[in-house]
Amino acid sequence: MLLRVIDYVANPGGGVRFTVEMLRGLHRMYGPQIELVSHGEALQRYASLLSRDRGVRLVDVPPVEAWRSRTLMAGIPGAGPLNLLLGTARFHHAVAGDLLEGADVVWFPWLHRHRIPWARAGRVVATLHDVITLQFPEIAPAWIRRDERGTVRAWLASGARIAITSNATAATLHSMFGTDAERLEVIPLSGSHERPAAPVTRGDLAFKGREYLLAPINITPHKNAEVLLRALGRTGARHPLVLTGSGMDLWPPRSTRARKLTELAEASGFVRDASLFAPGYVDDRAYEQLLDEAWALVMPTLAEGGGSFPVLEAMTAGIPVIASDIPVMREMVERTGGQVLWFDPRDPADLAAKLAELEARYPEYRGRAERQAKTLRLRTWDDVAAGYARLLGLT
Structure with missing residues (x-):
């Protein structure tokens, strides 16, 4: 055939x-x-x-x-x-x-x-x-x-x-x-794929060893970077925000949208290369290591087609996830039998509150994420x- x-x-x-x-x-x-x-x-x-x-x-x-x-x-x-x-x-x-x-x-x-x-x-x-x-x-x-x-x-x-x-x-x-x-x-x-056999060493990254929050989003508007920056600017000293994805290498800004995001980040309290890191697109090997060492993953998206690969990958790796409460994300997570922290993607205050909840009960949420990684109903x-x-x- x-x-x-x-x-x-x-x-x-x-x-x-x-x-x-x-x-x-x-x-x-x-x-x-x-x-x-x-x-x-x-x-x-x-x-x-x-x-x-x-x-x-x-x-x-x-x-x-x-x-x-x-x-x-x-x-x-x-x-x-x-x-x-x-x-x-x-x-x-x-x-x-x-x-x-x-x-x-x-x-x-x-x-x-x-x-x-x-x-x-x-x-x-x-x-x-x-x-x-x-x-x-x-x-x-x-x-x-x-x-x-x-x-x-x-x-x-x-x-x-x-x-x-x-x-x-x-x-x-x-x-x-x-x-x-x-x-x-x-x-x-x-959401499964073959993990790289030999992850690269990211020893040059200033946030290595810190409890960073990973946001694997690209620069398109539906990924909702604005709510992310408004919600988390004041928490970056405790949990630096790391932005990966196409177009998110914000410095120097190469587009009008990138310029607006850098201005919003500064107005929200982020400090470049101190509380906010924007490496942009990284290859699979680098991303795997960033994910494995993350304190948590946040996905603020307003729309997806079938769900989010990064959220599934974080759940599989036992990393706590804070995710936007939209129908397609609910559908994907419920299919796996897993749990994440949900927030209203239109409300920066709700995202900030969920981050505070994760901070206050981190050992509990981390333990749950690691346990559920072994029981998720994952499609191959x-x-x-x-x-x-x-x-x-x-x-």
């Missing part, structure tokens, strides 16, 4: 990790022939991760046209801003129709930004991770949101089988698009692959 996988985005966050884990699981358990079609930087990203995976053949096929050539006045120097103003720029990748032929089934592990000849969607499975770009207008310009809304709407109206990662996302899609739950297949994710990537195997017709 030939499974063709198409992804021209290769989202460097959870998207690539999800795809790679799934391809390995599907090949290990069901043994289909797998072609991964991509191009450019996305293909390079996959090649770096799958270079040793003989069960996956990488195929370089560009999308039909790059967005710059699908605009009015394409190729005219300086026309880009005018194309944006006129609303003629395209955010999506157009997939060649013949890529939907010649395979037993075609899977888009990241349907976002992909459009296909919809009449040929009958043998297509696609994964919709979230609609956060549409929920938070400040994340992207209006023309990108319009394009993404059109892409998602077209997928939902097509004959493709659509998988999502949580019931919370199903509710959001019903609210936004009127999508019935029966249209969607909910396949929750796994084989479990996820089994759900997709049914949808893909591999069983």
Whole structure:
């Protein structure tokens, strides 16, 4: 059986990790022939991760046209801003129709930004991770949101089988698009992954050996850094806040949003490299060590698609977690049978109160976290692959 996988985005966050884990699981358990079609930087990203995976053949096929050539006045120097103003720029990748032929089934592990000849969607499975770009207008310009809304709407109206990662996302899609739950297949994710064999030494970090609070968030607005900074500025002397994630290397600020966050941090009482550390994105090995040595992990997010990998990883490692009380996070944590400290993500005072509670009863919460790590009901990537195997017709 030939499974063709198409992804021209290769989202460097959870998207690539999800795809790679799934391809390995599907090949290990069901043994289909797998072609991964991509191009450019996305293909390079996959090649770096799958270079040793003989069960996956990488195929370089560009999308039909790059967005710059699908605009009015394409190729005219300086026309880009005018194309944006006129609303003629395209955010999506157009997939060649013949890529939907010649395979037993075609899977888009990241349907976002992909459009296909919809009449040929009958043998297509696609994964919709979230609609956060549409929920938070400040994340992207209006023309990108319009394009993404059109892409998602077209997928939902097509004959493709659509998988999502949580019931919370199903509710959001019903609210936004009127999508019935029966249209969607909910396949929750796994938070497990192979831990690096040799973690790097982080002896150069000033917070090493201190009781630091780890916040693995990126700079996008829905990760809710503002509430985090407003709530915890005065506690940084006791528990330095460490920000990891794309764009969170705040000094020097490289964007308007980064500049606003640094100003808010200072106004909230944080002192750079004393009570607030912002290394930004770190690789898996460095992150594993940061997690293992953390006093606690805080996740202030306002929205996720299927939950939070960092929260699951902290629970698995026996690290106390303070998490935003939103439906998708409740769904994920309750599925594991675990417990975290919940707070209202719109209320800095509630987060500060939960941190004070954790401080006052830390041995109790730490002991609970370590005990529950041994009893959590954790999904494996084989479990996820089994759900997709049914949808893909591999069983």
